Amino acid sequence: MSSYVYKTTRRGVLLAKTVSYQVRLCSGNFRHLEVLKDENNVAIVTMKRAPVNSLNTELLTEISSVLTDLEETKCSGMILTSFSDKVFCSGLDIYEIFKSKPSAIGTSFSTLLEVFIKLYGSTFPTVAAITGHAPAGGCVLGLFCEYRIMVQNFKIGLNEDQLGFNAPSPIVKLMINTIGHRNAELALTSGRLFTTSQALQVGLVDEIAKDRTEAFEKADGFLRRFEMIPPLARNFTKQSMRRALLQDVTINREKYTEGFVSMISLHEVQQSIAAYLDNLKNKKRNAH
Numbered sequence: 001m002s003s004y005v006y007k008t009t010r011r012g013v014l015l016a017k018t019v020s021y022q023v024r025l026c027s028g029n030f031r032h033l034e035v036l037k038d039e040n041n042v043a044i045v046t047m048k049r050a051p052v053n054s055l056n057t058e059l060l061t062e063i064s065s066v067l068t069d070l071e072e073t074k075c076s077g078m079i080l081t082s083f084s085d086k087v088f089c090s091g092l093d094i095y096e097i098f099k100s101k102p103s104a105i106g107t108s109f110s111t112l113l114e115v116f117i118k119l120y121g122s123t124f125p126t127v128a129a130i131t132g133h134a135p136a137g138g139c140v141l142g143l144f145c146e147y148r149i150m151v152q153n154f155k156i157g158l159n160e161d162q163l164g165f166n167a168p169s170p171i172v173k174l175m176i177n178t179i180g181h182r183n184a185e186l187a188l189t190s191g192r193l194f195t196t197s198q199a200l201q202v203g204l205v206d207e208i209a210k211d212r213t214e215a216f217e218k219a220d221g222f223l224r225r226f227e228m229i230p231p232l233a234r235n236f237t238k239q240s241m242r243r244a245l246l247q248d249v250t251i252n253r254e255k256y257t258e259g260f261v262s263m264i265s266l267h268e269v270q271q272s273i274a275a276y277l278d279n280l281k282n283k284k285r286n287a288h
């Protein structure tokens with residue numbers, strides 16, 4: 001697989017196979033992430049946990065650690081993306097929540113909440129370049145960003161109900177904030193996955209791109225909207241819009257984690273996850 005690298009310039013983002021003037025973020029040595037920064041201090045964070053970027057505790061911890069770095073180094077914007085042209089992120093690593101010890105499930109979920117607090121509450125603008133499918137936790141990661149650009153012909157949504165458990169209440173609120181109460185209720189109760197164009201229609205994504213390159217151009221365009229806006233003012237406004245949800249999750253992180261662990265540990269839920277995994281494997285078998 002050829003590994004593409006992205007160069008951002010003042011005029012736009014170029015897809016290139018060269019690393020000539022990029023600066024690699026030195027403060028972290030990541031196994032599942034590539035972090036590049038351009039001369040304008042915009043960071044491109046690429047998840048690269050093959051095959052489908054499932055979010056295990058290690059990947060979540062790395063994302064959390066990068067976010068701390070980006071705050072400390074006063075990054076001017078961040079593009080979150082995937083190495084894959086098929087999957088942005090397949091959600092939580094199912095194998096970390098299936099037949100796992102409550103402590104492991106708790107650590108994974110609590111780390112996701114930590115990522116939420118840092119990403120949703122970041123002082124810098126954030127945009128997700130969604131280059132492939134984004135079910136469940138993959139959609140959640142996109143929702144933590146301020147803006148979503150999605151490549152056409154993929155699927156995105158909160159399909160937790162299909163796995164036999166419900167999306168925790170803070171993410172329900174975030175979904176309502178994004179697509180409205182009616183659309184959120186209809187989508188969540190059926191575990192609906194939207195196609196890219198349906199997602200645009202309901203406002204789950206903000207723009208469609210025909211391919212990865214266009215997704216990056218549009219992401220760069222979003223970040224450039226803020227070049228003339230004083231960062232302090234922008235950040236005050238962002239924080240005031242996001243404060244209620246951030247405070248709720250920060251204060252109740254333990255409570256939400258315990259709730260998630262109890263729900264996932266239920267026998268019926270574990271049975272549903274097993275059936276879902278069988279279904280996933282059968283789909284793969286039938287496709288061959």
Ligand SMILES: CCCCCCCCCCC/C=C/C(=O)SCCNC(=O)CCNC(=O)[C@H](O)C(C)(C)COP(=O)(O)OP(=O)(O)OC[C@H]1O[C@@H](n2cnc3c(N)ncnc32)[C@H](O)[C@@H]1OP(=O)(O)O
Pocket residue numbers: 051052054055086087089090091092093094095112113116133135136137138140159160163167168170171174245249280284
């Ligand atoms: C506001 C405050 C916020 C607070 C936070 C709230 C948090 C709320 C969210 C918490 C709940 C989230 C739960 C989840 O995310 S559970 C995971 C749900 N994910 C899915 O349902 C996706 C399942 N996968 C797929 O649909 C497909 O794999 C996909 C479309 C992603 C890709 O299809 P493709 O055909 O390309 O690939 P395969 O299906 O063949 O998969 C390749 C291998 O990858 C394995 N796989 C896939 N998904 C996962 C996963 N999520 N975890 C672990 N492993 C996964 C799959 O089994 C294949 O493995 P093998 O090759 O070994 O068979």
